[in-house]
Amino acid sequence: MSKSQDLQDLILQVRRDIVRMVHNVNSGHPGGSLGCTEFFVALYNEVMELKDGFDMDGVGEDLFFLSNGHISPVFYSVLARRGYFPIEELNTFRLINSRLQGHPTTHEGLPGVRIASGSLGQGMSVAIGAAQAKKLNKDPHLVFSLHGDGELQEGQNWEAIMYAAGKKVDNLIATVDRNGQQIDGATEEVMPMGDLKAKFLAFGWDVLELENGNDLQAVIDTLHEAKKRTGKGKPVCIIMHTEMGHGVDFMMGTHAWHGKAPNDEQLATALAQNPETLGDY
Amino acid sequence: MKKYKDQGSKDTRSGFGAGMTELGRTNPKVVALCADLVGSLKIDTFIKESPERFFQVGIAEANMMGIAAGLTIGGYIPYTTTFANFSTGRVYDQIRQSIAYSGKNVKICASHAGLTLGEDGATHQILEDLGMMKMLPGMTVINPCDYNQTKAATIAISKHQGPVYLRFGRPVVPNFTPEDQEFVIGKAVHLIEGSDVTIIATGHLVWQALQAAENLEKEGISAEVINIHTIKPLDTEAILKSVKKTGCVVTAEEHNYLGGLGESVARTLSSEYPAPQSFVATKDTFGESGTPEQLMEKYGLNNKAIEEAVKEVIKKKA
Numbered sequence: 001m002s003k004s005q006d007l008q009d010l011i012l013q014v015r016r017d018i019v020r021m022v023h024n025v026n027s028g029h030p031g032g033s034l035g036c037t038e039f040f041v042a043l044y045n046e047v048m049e050l051k052d053g054f055d056m057d058g059v060g061e062d063l064f065f066l067s068n069g070h071i072s073p074v075f076y077s078v079l080a081r082r083g084y085f086p087i088e089e090l091n092t093f094r095l096i097n098s099r100l101q102g103h104p105t106t107h108e109g110l111p112g113v114r115i116a117s118g119s120l121g122q123g124m125s126v127a128i129g130a131a132q133a134k135k136l137n138k139d140p141h142l143v144f145s146l147h148g149d150g151e152l153q154e155g156q157n158w159e160a161i162m163y164a165a166g167k168k169v170d171n172l173i174a175t176v177d178r179n180g181q182q183i184d185g186a187t188e189e190v191m192p193m194g195d196l197k198a199k200f201l202a203f204g205w206d207v208l209e210l211e212n213g214n215d216l217q218a219v220i221d222t223l224h225e226a227k228k229r230t231g232k233g234k235p236v237c238i239i240m241h242t243e244m245g246h247g248v249d250f251m252m253g254t255h256a257w258h259g260k261a262p263n264d265e266q267l268a269t270a271l272a273q274n275p276e277t278l279g280d281y
Numbered sequence: 282m283k284k285y286k287d288q289g290s291k292d293t294r295s296g297f298g299a300g301m302t303e304l305g306r307t308n309p310k311v312v313a314l315c316a317d318l319v320g321s322l323k324i325d326t327f328i329k330e331s332p333e334r335f336f337q338v339g340i341a342e343a344n345m346m347g348i349a350a351g352l353t354i355g356g357y358i359p360y361t362t363t364f365a366n367f368s369t370g371r372v373y374d375q376i377r378q379s380i381a382y383s384g385k386n387v388k389i390c391a392s393h394a395g396l397t398l399g400e401d402g403a404t405h406q407i408l409e410d411l412g413m414m415k416m417l418p419g420m421t422v423i424n425p426c427d428y429n430q431t432k433a434a435t436i437a438i439s440k441h442q443g444p445v446y447l448r449f450g451r452p453v454v455p456n457f458t459p460e461d462q463e464f465v466i467g468k469a470v471h472l473i474e475g476s477d478v479t480i481i482a483t484g485h486l487v488w489q490a491l492q493a494a495e496n497l498e499k500e501g502i503s504a505e506v507i508n509i510h511t512i513k514p515l516d517t518e519a520i521l522k523s524v525k526k527t528g529c530v531v532t533a534e535e536h537n538y539l540g541g542l543g544e545s546v547a548r549t550l551s552s553e554y555p556a557p558q559s560f561v562a563t564k565d566t567f568g569e570s571g572t573p574e575q576l577m578e579k580y581g582l583n584n585k586a587i588e589e590a591v592k593e594v595i596k597k598k599a
Contacts, residue, residue, distance in 0.1 A: 057355050065351075106383045115350060116383045119374050125344045126379055129351020129359075132336065136312070137355045156375070159344035167336075 067123020412540020
């Protein structure tokens with residue numbers, strides 16, 4: 001079977017994991033998780049250079065920081081299926097005494113997680129610090145980060161965006177999940193964000209626009225192109241257009257499933273649309 | 282009674298700067314960040330000698346805290362530097378999530394704490410920082426008393442794994458602790474033995490406590506003076522041992538009496554050995570412009586205030 005087919009199978013399985021995890025505890029954030037499934041699968045299985053095992057320092061490998069921590073279901077599923085921790089542990093998501101907290105944390109020692117996130121707007125600063133540490137260590141590996149579009153309403157991001165360009169943090173690839181939705185509705189209604197690409201460009205970043213962030217090959221190609229643009233004096237941003245809830249028809253294109261779990265019937269529908277490929281946890 | 286001599290007054294922030302200079306020369310893992318206050322934090326020499334280990338972040342403290350958290354990747358020990366107000370209240374959530382909850386080895390170094398910032402006024406005079414920082418699980422909170430102790434603390438925290446809040450100040454104050462002192466995090470320093478009352482002081486109030494003890498001796502009151510440089514973890518053993526001997530306590534700090542050292546001492550006593558306590562601290566108020574001396578007088582944070590508190594608390598002893 002081709003590598004591409006393997007990744008497509010993984011995508012279906014991750015989507016199953018997401019809806020099953022959220023359904024199991026009747027809480028969590030399926031919408032953004034489903035929308036970013038191609039991105040996570042590509043990043044961890046095709047794009048990042050990773051060592052075996054996990055250590056907090058991550059010297060000699062690429063690093064990833066999730067800033068919009070509420071999409072933890074997709075993060076956990078992809079980490080588990082990449083071998084960071086047992087797949088069965090996905091069954092403990094959001095339960096008492098679990099390492100899989102509602103929002104990701106280092107506090108419970110879950111391999112693969114290097115920072116707590118959940119309170120929005122902090123991840124880019126952390127990613128910048130890690131990128132600076134890579135330079136101090138003369139480690140040529142890269143730092144990747146993911147941010148929600150609504151999250152960019154937090155002011156700290158713009159401190160970080162200014163810093164990264166001003167200080168030439170050119171070993172950083174920050175991706176913005178431009179799904180156009182946030183809890184209270186469409187981003188352009190809640191807080192119009194205007195032309196994000198123009199804003200990043202004005203701050204001095206190199207910017208790539210990914211029109212379909214739910215097309216696996218397009219995601220892979222764009223991330224590879226972003227890697228080529230590192231080391232040239234500018235941080236790199238990918239504005240990645242995705243569809244919230246992608247892969248589950250009744251969750252698509254609406255903010256309604258930002259932080260809502262499916263009921264039994266809805267779960268069955270979602271699973272029917274995403275057949276089991278690699279084995280459920 | 283043991284007497285302490287001012288070896289030549291200096292500001293505690295310069296003690297921090299001297300500590301950073303030494304760390305620059307001795308520990309290649311120490312890196313420094315600053316939010317546009319290099320001169321105020323006295324880290325010019327560190328920057329001059331180790332420019333590659335210095336990160337100027339501009340007036341963006343939230344970003345500074347996040348970058349510091351990320352910089353720990355690879356074993357670096359980031360020291361963030363700005364005023365105490367901008368080191369805590371302005372960035373509480375960044376410290377809480379990206380540093381404390383994430384367990385990052387960041388040293389938050391905060392100058393210009395308290396009323397003694399002086400003429401800049403209440404916008405800059407934070408009196409709530411100890412409370413905010415000590416409430417964070419895993420955070421170590423240190424408030425040294427003079428130049429030598431601040432320098433020693435600055436170096437000592439580099440050897441401690443975990444987040445630390447180090448608080449110091451702007452004014453020139455007596456420098457009376459030994460230059461070669463060993464700084465042990467969490468270990469109280471007994472300065473004067475006494476039998477009638479225990480004075481537990483931190484930061485700039487330690488020298489005031491020594492002055493108070495000298496004056497009280499002339500009136501026949503024997504005061505024990507303990508320097509608590511580490512507010513968390515608190516040396517409860519030293520506090521209980523002393524209060525069991527004297528039977529009452531005065532706590533003294535340049536901080537609000539809600540949330541500060543006094544409250545930590547009161548919690549210890551109420552659960553282990555209930556005893557009368559009097560608080561020399563600001564009483565749930567903001568500060569204002571003035572000279573440090575005028576402000577410490579007006580808000581009751583000097584040796585006179587400590588002496589009055591001692592006389593009041595002794596009366597409450599059973």
